[in-house]
Amino acid sequence: MVGRNRRTVRDLRRANRAAVLQRLYFDGPLSRFELGPATGLSSGSISNVVADLLADGVLEEAGNVDSDGGRPRTLLRVAPGSGHMIGVDVGETRVRVELFDLALTELARAERALGPEGYEVEVVVEHIRDAVAEVLAAADLAPDLLLGVGIGVPGIVEHAAGRGAVVHGQTVGWDAVALESLLRERCELPASVPYFIDNGARTLGQAEMWFGAGRGARSAIVVLFGSGVGACVVTPEAEEGRAVEAGHLTVRVGGRRCRCGAPGCLEAYAGAEALLERWREAGGQPPRDADQESALAALVAAAEDDAVARGLLAETAEYIGAGLSDLINLFRPERILIGGWAGLRLGPALLPAVRRHAVAYALRHPAERVTIDLGGLGTDAVTVGAAILPLADFFAHGGRRAEPVPEEPQPAWRAALEDRTPR
Template structure:
């Protein structure tokens, strides 16, 4: 009985901390009185929690406001310097590592370029190791302030085994790679700093849902179009997952052409074999596009767009380039129609470096084809737009993985290497990222819904 009571007191204390730190993070700065109204906690509980969090360096004063006929009220906020977060994008052209403070302000970044088809596991691990060391050094940061490292990778993530997160990346030649184990052995950070490994399309989706074009949507589908293609579907701010812990949709390997082109996954007719940047480069080369054999995907896509949309006065668009982009738009539109029919999203966003580069040029055609291929009622309630967060969306989303866990723990720092913490899920949006105020959440110890 005594043990049960101790657990209950501990859980109540953690729940009270979570209410306060989450409300301040997403709605702050707030006064103690406002915190009491927002969380439903008594003034005594607010005072105790605020004193505890301030003593830990997690809260700080943010000015004062006049009150009606009373003493001025001190405003509180989560201290940006209260912790550090690292977000990593294992992309298809580079490994990007960014260091953030608690407000998700970038403190340092580094890019490690990848050679074409450069997914050697040892090389990727080395890039992560040196990238993490570089951003910590460049920012003059204390690695003991790290709250966690989030990593977005291509492929399917399997968890629960003794080696931690295992990556199955068929299109990049990764078969059951014990990525978490390899990183834990290589990356030089304190052992209590947790690693959060998830699919890159999922971290992109989480970033857009928290901070970007997905904000406020009931259901959103976020497409990542890079050298390959992926997607995530989000319901009301939480990613669609098996038991809340699954994988992003392998949307790039849905069929858009029967008996079509061979995809790098080994199948035929996949969306990725037509709409991925690598596939567009190959198709443009096959059509006679003026590309050297060793041209990378980004340069090839830029050349393709220049040919289809020349900016020189009097220049005539290359009909082959225009035709290729029209076909790509139709493939994307048909595949988006599948997402529309299956998930009935309010909103679809196109992201990823290739999506951001090509999307604005072919967005009207994508919308038109999606409407043609989807059920009319479903298509009529869905908007299709370009993502708002730009090329850093995956790293920002990756950084939200340890951030979400930190907030769910009520601001408690990680203590042991194998501490059980949430891997994902939207818990709200800090005020500086908002486009419109969010409704107040229920007073509970759970993350505040986004």
């Protein structure tokens, strides 16, 4: 009997292909000679894997480099045109959709503003459908060439048998929304194109860890500040990151009512929506009919001359620092990165005070070992991170599309048992 953890030849071949692809993706172009030490594979394995990947069109030659007295060595790189991904950011004020090639070069983008109806599910699904069709048409790309569609959403994402990704977005009124099923019904994409749906903070974290200010860290927390607040925690035990609802850490007992319904959440003080409401309550006057981004910019500008706005931002920095201190004590990260459109807008003004308060509220040992900085990828990071989800899956399968797993009919005894279960 074959042991449960026994790896097959096919598994080893896929792992070797994945190792070569990832090394070339992050550090290429490289020669076959350089790939051996970089991946730990033998020269024979490198030759076989490279030959396969070249034949599949996933790799391409990228010129030559002189060797020490021998023949020039051919450089290899991942072929940018060998795959395409779509990244979707379901944000607070708009739905942003971008089409990328395998090198994550943007080929087309489309945006749809969210109007007064806000996060109404049908509207969001229509926006995604229309924007996906628009970017494919703009790039003249056949839909079946997509490796997948990655989508960052607010809330908790679970995967249910027969329904795919289900979103629990309490703060935006989404109660067990079967988003993947809805998209499959409405979007005109082939059934072979997979959807990868995850929390927007995790897609932000994925982007920062791959290409941004988190690269090289073994543990990091990437915090997304927008209308709300979320975070992605990356640890040696969870290298791909996991979303945590950092916005709903309690920073004040009996405090302001959060959008989630609970009192005293960090989001009720540091989320852009709540922060602007606090400014109005304090007598501030955001520009009339301005969107959240413009109003927040006005608040930051007003703080230069207005004591009320300045005091409000100082208080907000302390709340953010207190919230980050909880994350420091719980996870002891090497780095904390602040991102999201509101985080990047507030960060330059608040970062010194945030650092000071985070250290004051946290335990000394982990606080002395963490750095707190801004994310490095700008406001498109969620969309880029969403596109990385199908890209990472492509790499994990050794540069081949994942084959759908056929659903096996359930045993008769299980069907009979379910029929007897009270609904």
